[in-house]
Amino acid sequence: MAKLCQTEDLTEIQQEILSTVRQFVNDKIIPVAQDLEHSDTYPQEIIDGLKELGVFGLTIPEEFGGLGESILTYALVVEEIARGWMSVSGVINTHFIAAYLLMQHGTEEQKAKYLPRMATGEMRGAFSMSEPGLGSDVSAISTKGTKLEDGSYSITGQKMWLTNGATSTLVMLLTKTDEGADSVYKNMTTFIVEKEAGFGETAQGVTVPGKIDKMGYKGVETTELILEDHKIAADQILGGTPGKGFFQMMDGVEVGRINVAARACGLAWRGFELGISYAQQRKTFGKQIADHQAVLFRLAEMATKVETIHTMMVRAARLKASGKRLDVEAGMAKMLASEYANEVVEDSFRIHGGYGYSKEYEIERLMREVKFMLIGEGTSDIQKMIIGRQLLKEYAL
Secondary structure (H helix, E strand, O other), X not given: OOOOOOOOOOOHHHHHHHHHHHHHHHHHHHHHHHHHHHOOOOOHHXXXXXXXXXXXXXXXXXXXXXXXXXHHHHHHHHHHXXXXXXXXXXXXXXXXXXXXXXXXXXXXXXXXHHHHHHHHOOOOEEEEOOOOOOOOOHHHOOOEEEEOOOOOEEEEEEEEEEEOOOOOOEEEEEEEOOOOOOOHHHXXXXXXXXXXXXXXXXXXXXXXXXEOOOOOOOOOOEEEEEEEEEEEOHHHEHXXXXXXXXXXXXXXXXXXXXXXXXXXXXXXXXXXXXXXXXXXXXXXXOEEHHHOHHHHHHHHHHHHHHHHHHHHHHHHHHHHHOOOOOHHHHHHHHHHHHHHHHHHHHHHHHHHHHHHHOOOOHHHHHHHHHHHHHOOOOOHHHHHHHHHHHHHXXXXX
């Protein structure tokens, strides 16, 4: 058989892109990831290299200066990068989602204004739904966009868990607005907020306080975003029409769940690689530990799980690329990928024995990073609720 995580029916261009990214990961990311992660250092040289490769414009149409590739290509690139260092995939993830929201829902003027600069990486995107007391209940957002007499808006509120919160210069921001609708979901609006990179006051009424210290997912910054009477023009409403924010963001979250599934696949893939490599180097009782049946069985189970989640992730990405609604498929892929990735990485950790607990070994970093997969873009419990409710509709008596 071929090695793990092979994808069938890819075009020559897709194969070339993945080969180039894999080489970049092997040469430029894996050798430095440990030191950068342990020092919580932003990977600027790596990001500059990804810009040169055109990764920031991967899915942006050619007419706007991008490569015009599909969601599938995007997911496979994310998987490759997460295999090297999950934090780097986080740097490009929110940028991809912001670009996707513009491509799918932006006005022609908004696309022309932002997408060319996003394609080169000159302008970096982020998106923001969560708030300090919100959790998974998006309907409970309190950040408010109030319409003023001149037709513009004033936004006040506090947002939480922004990946690229400091390095981004464009934020897709979900707010509550008063549209007079009878549903809370139709009283939400997405604004395109421009700001400067950095911490402190990055635009009028927009403050990025500082980095949130995390157990893993280091290097890339995660921040709060505080808005105090931020004035913004009505033409900065995504798509130009208020009241559509929730539905726009849920479309983006589907892409985000495929992304988290792809990141989990990359982590599981790397965990397996580390485990099977170590199992052939370490010897006990006169033979390599890979020859002990307990370890051999563990490697077989790990590989099977990696292949399973890769296949589910690819299917979800292909469905999304076709334009279909796939809350169930994306939820299934995200849920299983995050759970299996944790199991595979932990099994690799067990294979490493005491050395797995040492910061000198890469598996220690993966053990901390993979935990984020369980909560990013909705916990497994949230995915189960989405999947279960849809199943009841499909199989209603």
